[in-house]
Amino acid sequence: MPELPEVETLRRQLAPALRGLRIEEAEVGDPRFVAPARPAEFEARLAGRTILDFTRRGKYFLAQLDNGATLVMHLRMTGNLLLIDEDTPAPAHKRAEFWLADPRGRAAGSLVFNDPRRFGTAAIFADAAELDSYLDSRLGPEPFGDDFGARYLRDHCRGRKTPIKAVLLDQRTVAGIGNIYADEALFRAEIRPQRSAGRLTRAEAERLVEGVRDALNAGIDAKGATIDDFRDAYGAKGSFQDQFLVHRREGLPCPVCGTTVKKIRCAGRGTYFCPKCQPA
DNA sequence: CGTCTATCCTGTGGGC
């Protein structure tokens, strides 16, 4: 599932490739992709626009356009962004395609949004104020930013009985964590996923902030995790799935102590942990 | 407000 490291892997490839290119034509094949906008209106707003920059906030991609508008895209479960050239056939589950041209007007391939399960979304925001109000109402701080730390996390969790894993999965706590990196971060922090968020000690909050950052950095270094769908912008798989410490490792030995990794259901998600390293 | 559940969607894999 694409989480911050997978989105960041794509962003690092797409930003230099897309910067300065013009969207000659946008084609929305699946109306759900842009809902509630209408495909024709969406396409018209992008045609002829130049991409100034391609950035990320949480798991959202932000394509900044030359008229002050921003194209926002989210991969959700199985979405993917692929760069292809003119004679490469479009992938099987194409939802939208953006044909690109360089500043001299020469064709420069296309950017394809592929998404078997059709959960992925896109929207256009006319200006920075509109964009910021959308993102800020949904997302907490970036995990590598100064405003995410142990103090913030403890304040955020104070008085809450919800499992700490549910709090990590909530994008308003910290932006970009999903099911894989929540499990990996909690293991690194030696905290059981079901622990009541409000009962975290100061030391645990500090370990968790480090665990989140370490897990995300390891994922970025490995160019993301490919469990089934994720591919980078050129179709290559990530390798972080080969370094999972507990996630998807039910019945296998804990890499630290050898105890058998357990699987439970927590926050409505398949959850993996080491019963010994992550005490109740 | 906080918390939990259902919903969207389809490819995959386990069980019979």
Add this chain to the structure above:
DNA sequence: TGCCCACAGGATAGAC
């Protein structure tokens, strides 16, 4: 061998 059904989960709407 083939069929059916449960399962996977990011974000959000709605229930309580």
